[in-house]
Amino acid sequence: MKKILVTGAAGGIGTRLRKLLPGVYPDIRWSDIHKPDDLAAGESFMAADLADLGAVEKIVAGVEGVVHLGGFSVEGPWDAIHRANIVGCYNLFESAYRAGVKRVVFASSNHAVGFYPREKRIGVDVTTRPDSRYGVSKAFGEALGALYADKHGMRVTCLRIGNFGESPLDKRRLAIWLKPEDMVQLIRIGLEHRDIRFEIFYGVSDNADSWWDNSNARRFGYKPLGKAEEFRDHAMAAQAKLPPDPIGERYQGGPFCSDEYDADKRG
Numbered sequence: 001m002k003k004i005l006v007t008g009a010a011g012g013i014g015t016r017l018r019k020l021l022p023g024v025y026p027d028i029r030w031s032d033i034h035k036p037d038d039l040a041a042g043e044s045f046m047a048a049d050l051a052d053l054g055a056v057e058k059i060v061a062g063v064e065g066v067v068h069l070g071g072f073s074v075e076g077p078w079d080a081i082h083r084a085n086i087v088g089c090y091n092l093f094e095s096a097y098r099a100g101v102k103r104v105v106f107a108s109s110n111h112a113v114g115f116y117p118r119e120k121r122i123g124v125d126v127t128t129r130p131d132s133r134y135g136v137s138k139a140f141g142e143a144l145g146a147l148y149a150d151k152h153g154m155r156v157t158c159l160r161i162g163n164f165g166e167s168p169l170d171k172r173r174l175a176i177w178l179k180p181e182d183m184v185q186l187i188r189i190g191l192e193h194r195d196i197r198f199e200i201f202y203g204v205s206d207n208a209d210s211w212w213d214n215s216n217a218r219r220f221g222y223k224p225l226g227k228a229e230e231f232r233d234h235a236m237a238a239q240a241k242l243p244p245d246p247i248g249e250r251y252q253g254g255p256f257c258s259d260e261y262d263a264d265k266r267g
């Protein structure tokens with residue numbers, strides 16, 4: 001890949017990847033709705049509101065691959081989710097298709113399948129069970145990716161990201177932690193592997209407590225380096241400070257499941 005676009009440059013994942021990806025891809029265009037405060041000299045940046053098709057057409061022009069991290073990254077009001085993650089994701093895929101972009105790596109989320117119980121081990125072929133409006137928008141993005149792959153021959157990889165960061169933050173994150181360097185491996189598979197058509201991978205490291213069967217990613221050569229259990233004591237100490245969350249603790253999506261939960265009241 002000679003030139004790639006990464007959206008969501010100012011977000012948590014984008015900010016970390018701005019340190020890691022330039023060593024891999026020499027020509028990266030970074031984008032977000034606003035310029036990141038810490039944009040370094042020499043980083044190529046174009047602002048774009050994903051809900052504005054004309055602006056999205058400009059950022060995809062001339063790139064071969066896109067890593068689409070941009071959008072609303074947690075649960076939020078429908079208007080915000082709709083604008084950034086439904087309209088915005090459509091604009092991204094549609095303008096990438098029109099511009100002849102070959103590959104898209106889409107940052108999906110564990111919240112597309114958050115209502116699976118923790119004792120169930122799931123693969124990438126399960127029916128989506130979103131735990132939030134945000135999770136629904138990620139399931140929508142995966143479906144859009146499948147459409148552009150199957151109908152238009154775009155090569156699309158959806159990463160159901162667990163929790164990206166330097167270390168797992170609590171008990172749930174011991175299962176779903178994703179080390180930043182492992183995310184880079186997954187992005188590289190999506191942008192470079194010759195056999196990618198449409199694939200879903202879990203964005204998760206080699207965690208002993210994982211709920212996910214990530215053999216599909218391993219089939220493409222993924223060899224995660226991160227092991228959450230190396231941080232177990234730290235994560236469990238943080239967990240001990242959290243208030244009890246009986247619904248969240250039942251499901252993989254954790255607090256995204258218990259937030260606004262009232263199923264018990266309906267009988």
Ligand code: 15L
Binds near residue numbers: 162163
């Ligand atoms: C996500 O999808 C969010 O973007 C992130 O902020 C975390 O909440 C993460 O999931 C998680 O499940 O921990």
